[in-house]
Each structure stands twice: as structure tokens, then as C-alpha cells.
Amino acid sequence: MPRLPHPAPEDLRRxxxxxxxRTALxxxxxxxGGIGHAVARRLAAYGASVHLHHHVPHDAAMPWGADRIEDVVASVRAALGDPDATVTAGPKDLADPAAPGELVATAREALGGRLDILVANHALxxxxxxxxxxxxxxLDAHWQVDTRSVLLLVQAYARLRAALPPRTPGGRVVLMTSGQDIAGGMPGEIAYALQKGALASVTRSLSTTLAEHAVTVNAVNPGPVxxxxxxxxxxxxxxxCFPGGRWGMPDDPARLIAWLATDEAxxxxGQVVDSEGGFRR
Incomplete structure (x- = not known):
């Protein structure tokens, strides 16, 4: 059925x-302190049930250290906008080629048998x-975590969506890039830039592939956060380097990603969207 050229007034009210x-991984x-936590809180605030993936050994090895997962879950749970929504969490080392498929299956089960939104925020x-x-x-380490695991996550997610009734609404995939194709590039992080660039390049192909299942696929470059x-x-x-005189905060890209997950988007x-606050390199 063709749509009317203009929405009804009640449809304009957000x-x-x-x-x-809806449900999200x-x-x-x-x-x-990370973008993934901020995204999860925004999705939860908008009414979604959320499954949080974590790999604590990775953060524990970094200068910033790791949080207690219980604290992360509690923070997201406190943001829930719908009292009937839930927040769950579980670990996976996505360098393992079997882990992405297992993670999608685990998230689907934890979220009541359906997965609408996939935000692939992790990176090495x-x-x-x-x-x-x-x-x-x-090169191999970054390929395994930054790119291969993302494609395998999307593959497993797409198979779930294909099993739903045709044109089931709400399907969303958001990938994360890093501005590796903008002026100056990332010459000190060649392996990371290469794999993030691969995700930017494949975004349109994935969007075309998943269009028949009413799934949108976009990538977000959050800039320096x-x-x-x-x-x-x-x-x-x-x-x-920011005209606003401040860094991007985790909630800055989170607001964009949450909007991309809504029906408004x-x-x-098939887009790579820069959310950089006018950052000047």
C-alpha cells in the first residue's frame, strides 16, 4: 500500500x-566509561531490552582497567524506560571464530527469543x-576481532531475521568505524585502521543484502571520544581541535546510534555517518 505524501499529525508526535x-545486543x-555502555543506556532508555556483551580480560589488560560487570549492568538497568524491559549480560572472546554465532544465539535466548538490533561496538x-x-x-589479531567477528555476528543475526515473517519491522545493524578515511588517516594504527576501513567499505553491501529482511545497516564514526x-x-x-572546545563524550555517538535504531531512521x-562535532585534524 503506498504511503500518503505527509504523515498524519498524530504520527509527527514522537x-x-x-x-x-524491541531487543538489542x-x-x-x-x-x-565506554561507548558500548552509553549506547546500551540509550537503547534501554528508549524502551528496549538489552543484552550486554563483555570481554573483561581485554579491558583488564588496558591502562584504563576493567569494571565489575555487575556495576555496568546496574547502570544500564537504572536507565530502563520500560518497566517490562530487561537487561542481561554475558562474556565472549570474539577472537574465537565460533563465538559470534554463539553470542547471537545467547542474546536471542536471553531476550525472549528475538533479536531486533545489533550494535557491533567491540574492537581490539x-x-x-x-x-x-x-x-x-x-594484522591477524585485528582481523579476527575487529572485522571477522563483526561479519560473523551479522551473518548469525541475518539468519535469525530471515526466519521471521517477511518485512518484520525493527531490524537494525550498526557497525563502528574510526575515521580512518578522513584527512590524515591513522598512520600510527595501521592494523586497526585497515580493519575498521573494511567495515566502512562493506556497509553498503551488507545493507543491500539485508534489505529484503527489512533490516537497515549503517556504520558510525564517533570521532575522538x-x-x-x-x-x-x-x-x-x-x-x-573541536570547535566546541571539548571532546566527544560516549553519549554523543550513543544518541546517534539510538536514533538509527528507531523507526524514524x-x-x-548503507551509510557511514561521521559524528565528530566538527573535529579538525
């Missing part, structure tokens, strides 16, 4: 819980270098 009844949501930090210093092990990895003079130098797919 639902305060636009994701009520957010990967890399293992600490409260560190273990990288310049063109002169990278080696095969670095203050997740606790930089301090001192270097922190201030980056802040000065159903006509946006």
Missing part, C-alpha cells in the same frame, strides 16, 4: 519510548603500530 518491545559494553585496542612496525600477528584513554597535554591538544541505510 513516542517517548520508540524502542518499546550491544557488544563491547564492559565498562561504564593496542597491539598495533606503524607500517614499519606491524607484523603478521598484529573521551573514554579515558588520554590525559594531560595530549588530551588538551585534542580538545582544542528506517529510510537511512
Amino acid at each position: 513516542d517517548p519510548l520508540p524502542l518499546r518491545g 550491544v557488544t563491547g559494553a564492559s565498562r561504564r 585496542n593496542g597491539f598495533d603500530g606503524t607500517l614499519d612496525t606491524i607484523d603478521a600477528a598484529m 573521551d573514554t579515558g584513554y588520554l590525559t594531560g597535554d595530549a588530551y588538551e591538544a585534542v580538545a582544542a 528506517e529510510w537511512v541505510t
Whole structure:
């Protein structure tokens, strides 16, 4: 049935819980200072039930350290907009080729047998270098976690969506890139930039593949976000590159990602969206 050229007035009034009844898997949501946690809180606030993926050993090995998962879950649960929604969590090392399929199955089961939204936020930090210093092990490690696992997650998710009635609404996939194709690139993180660039490049192909299942696929470049990895003079130098005089905060890209998950964004797919606050390199 063709749509009317203009929505009815009641359809212009925004639902305060636009994701009520929807379910979401957010990967890399293992600490409260990260983007994954912020995304999960926004989705929960919009009414969704959320399953949080975490891999604590990764964060524990980083300078910023790891949070207690119980604290992360409690923070997301406190943001729930729908009293009938739930928040669950579970671990997976996504370097394991079997882990993405297992994670999607686990999330589906934890969320009541359905998965509407997939936000692939996880990435491997560190273990990288310049063109002169990278080696095969670095390239393989980033490929396994940053790219292969994401594609396998999308594959498992797509199979779930294919089993639903045709054109079931609410299907959303959001990938994460890192501005590796913008002026200057990331010459000090060649392995990471390569794999994140692969995700940006495959976004349109995935969107075309999943369109028949009423699933949109987009990628978000959050730009420099203050997740606790930089301090001192270097922190201030980056802040000065923003016209607003501040870093991006985790909730900045989270607001965009949450909007992409709503029905308001159903006509946006195959896009790589920069959310950088006008960052000047």
C-alpha cells in the first residue's frame, strides 16, 4: 500500500519510548566509561531490552582497567524506560571464530527469543603500530576481532531475521568505524585502521543484502571520544581541535546510534555517518 505524501499529525508526535518491545545486543559494553555502555543506556532508555556483551580480560589488560560487570549492568538497568524491559549480560572472546554465532544465539535466548538490533561496538585496542612496525600477528589479531567477528555476528543475526515473517519491522545493524578515511588517516594504527576501513567499505553491501529482511545497516564514526584513554597535554591538544572546545563524550555517538535504531531512521541505510562535532585534524 503506498504511503500518503505527509504523515498524519498524530504520527509527527514522537513516542517517548520508540524502542518499546524491541531487543538489542550491544557488544563491547564492559565498562561504564565506554561507548558500548552509553549506547546500551540509550537503547534501554528508549524502551528496549538489552543484552550486554563483555570481554573483561581485554579491558583488564588496558591502562584504563576493567569494571565489575555487575556495576555496568546496574547502570544500564537504572536507565530502563520500560518497566517490562530487561537487561542481561554475558562474556565472549570474539577472537574465537565460533563465538559470534554463539553470542547471537545467547542474546536471542536471553531476550525472549528475538533479536531486533545489533550494535557491533567491540574492537581490539593496542597491539598495533606503524607500517614499519606491524607484523603478521598484529594484522591477524585485528582481523579476527575487529572485522571477522563483526561479519560473523551479522551473518548469525541475518539468519535469525530471515526466519521471521517477511518485512518484520525493527531490524537494525550498526557497525563502528574510526575515521580512518578522513584527512590524515591513522598512520600510527595501521592494523586497526585497515580493519575498521573494511567495515566502512562493506556497509553498503551488507545493507543491500539485508534489505529484503527489512533490516537497515549503517556504520558510525564517533570521532575522538573521551573514554579515558588520554590525559594531560595530549588530551588538551585534542580538545582544542573541536570547535566546541571539548571532546566527544560516549553519549554523543550513543544518541546517534539510538536514533538509527528507531523507526524514524528506517529510510537511512548503507551509510557511514561521521559524528565528530566538527573535529579538525
